[in-house]
Amino acid sequence: MKAAHLAFGSLFGVFLGVLARPALAASTAVCPTNSYDQGSITGGVACAIVPSQTDPAMQDIGPEDQGFGYHVVGIPSDPSQIKGVLLYLQGTAGTPYDPVSNSFSTGQILSEAISANYLVIALAYANPVEVGVLCLNDTNCYSQVRQEIIYGTDTSPLVNVNQANSVMHRLSALISFLKTNLPAGFPFPPGIAGNTVDWSHVRIGGGSQGGGHAGYIAMDQLTERVCFLSSPVDAVSLFNQGVSQTVSAAWLSKLPWQTPTTRLKGVSHIGDDAITQITTNYKTLGMVQSTSETTPNNDWLLITVPEADPHSAPAQDPNLAYARNWACLSDLPLTPAPKITAIAPTTGPVGTTITLSGQNLSGTRAVLVGGLSVPFSQVSSSQVTATINATGNSGQVLLITNGGNAPAPKNFTVTAGLTAISPTSGAVGTPVNLNGFGLSSATAVKFNGVKVPFNVVSDSQLVATVSSGTNTGTVNVAVPTGTITSSLGFTVLPTLSSFSPTSGPVGSTVTLTGSGFTGVSSVQFGSLYAAFNFLSDTQIAVTVPAGVSTSTIKVTVGGASVTSSARFSVVNSPTITSFSPPSGGVGTSVTINGSNLGATSSVLFNGVAAAPASAFNNSVRVVVPSGAKSGPITVVNAAGSTTSASSFQIYAAPAISSFTPTSGPAGTAVTINGSHFTGTTAVSVGRTSAASFTVKSDSQITATVAANTPTGPLKITNPGGTATSSSYFQVK
DSSP states (O other): OOHHHHTOOOTTOOSSOOOOOOOOOSSSOOOOTTOSEEEEETTEEEEEEOHHHHOTTSOOBOGGGOSBOBEEEEEESSGGGOOEEEEEEOOTTOOSEETTTTEEOOOHHHHHHHHTTEEEEEEOOOOSSOHHHHHTTOTTHHHHHHHHHHHOOSOOTTOOOOGGGSHHHHHHHHHHHHHHHSOTTOOOOGGGSSSSOOGGGEEEEEETHHHHHHHHHHHHSOOSEEEEESOOOOEEEEEETTEEEEEEOGGGGSOSOSSOGGGEEEEEETTOTTHHHHHHHHHHTTOOBOSOSSSOOSSEEEEOSOOSSTTTHHHHOGGGHHHHIIIIIOOOOOOOOOEEEEEEOSEEOTTOEEEEEEESOTTOOEEEETTEEEOEEEEETTEEEEEOOTTOOSBOEEEEETTEEEEOSSOBEEOOEEEEEESSEEOTTOEEEEEEESOTTOOEEEETTEEEOEEEEETTEEEEEOOTTOOSEEEEEEETTEEEEEEEEEEEOOEEEEEESSEEOTTOEEEEEEEOOTTEEEEEETTEEEOEEEEETTEEEEEOOTTOOSBOEEEEETTEEEEOSSOBEEOOOOEEEEEESSEEOTTOEEEEEEESOTTOOEEEETTEEEOEEEEOSSEEEEEOOTTOOSEEEEEEETTEEEEEEEEEEEOOOOEEEEEEOSEEOTTOEEEEEEEOOTTOOEEEETTEEOSEEEEEETTEEEEEOOTTOOSEEEEEEETTEEEEEEEEEEEO
């Protein structure tokens, strides 16, 4: 706030000027005995009372002579006509009575209020520095400062107000002083008739800092009226994407107040440097601007007539008496304060309907449970029902009408319950968040009746882990008071990590491995359903169905399913159409042609098995094994076997034992002796083929040496291999 406001000593102005302790005017109104000073004013008498006279522990003068001063009490000329009490709080550095100059400075409101037959208390209190100067842009600071000034609690390091100098104690001590020192039988109004202040019969107001204090008290107490003059100013500036935004201080947003909005009135000037903060606060409080400047209505009035000091004008300017009378003194119809006499039930889960019974419940504006608003229905002037919704909370039940706030005689406790599950589906091992109320005492969590491990995060959250054996269904939580039965469900998603074997014929058994198989409803190879046997939550045995071809495998559990990434290869019985070569010895590579040969597990040469070197659907390659015998070839796979119509001829490798003659010229006939000569395909001397040869028997061959043949060993070749002599034939 600007320095001009710091210099403003009293938001009430000086309607009396300086009174030199005049004699008491002839009136039935008299000041209390032991008053410091008194003055006759329009409508009655003004009395100055020293605070320390009411309690020696009080301070009378503020620091550097700023603020504090003496209390002023205004009494109407005819006390018997007193109809109420108005508590008024000065602005920053304001003194209702200045003991330095011995002057009253309580402004226009004093004479206006006593003329309207109100007992006026202008309270001197600790107010040397503006709250806004102390707090600047700290939204929580405002309530901390006001709390200490009003109640004397040590809540702020920025002020030093003890309990004796607090607003509340000063008021209490002053009232005790009045009751002791006013004439016997003085007609105290209902607001201060008893031993304590009855705020419901007290009007409270002020300007600037004082108006803020009035609002802070009205937040805590149900008052008859609150009049804000150029107040409250407590607001801060926030920046959102580089744009400044004025926001009410935290305490102003702490709704609902004990004093309802319909009892709040305000007057402010458009030229006030703090008009943005003030009007922002009016809106925060739900106050509605008057539609007329000269005939006030609704909740707050904006003055636009030029003023020398716009901030003090609502309290000082005599021409604005009509605005002050409307805001502070007018008789507005008051809604009777509500009262709740019974609540039923007092416990229940979210969704419970509670019935509130009492008096003056018509026009209910809100029902709060644990500080949170819940849906409600007006049944009658004596009954309201409310429903504990998903945001419900345990705690005090508060009903709000234009007449005030009524707490229920008992709190409502939200019993344990689930409100949300996230995610709603997942595989084994998935962490699942369970949100609700009263969950910190959970003793067990079950998914469709199966216990799962869980951790307590808070009273409103559990984290459960989907475990093996869990299946799709509702989620329940066991607590000491019983079981939370919820309609919320969780879908366990199956997983299929592998299957074995990866190929096989129709009718063979395949073992599926994964998780979440409990409750399996079907297994499919492609589109064909297969018979299965549930083994455990992690294994299923399934039979390959007839008519199936190579395809993926799909497992369905409840409404969820999983499909393998790999394909199962269906194996059919093999066929042989040919093989090549038709004969050979051990180690010979043989290619067999036919169909369904890709899954060949073995090849038999007349009963002697060999493993395939490579296999494709239409061919398989195999090497003739040791010990193989001539005969048909048989191909074997998981679906069966097939045998060739023709035989594969097995030849043993030849062997040379001797030859004669051992030398000679080209054209020489050489007789070679040995074994396994049947099927010989070539005879040579060194690298030169014989001119001709004749197989005489399996143990003898004759060969003719070809022209130009060099000396070298004899060689004989048949399908079984090649034999080489150990000595050379000498060519002459």
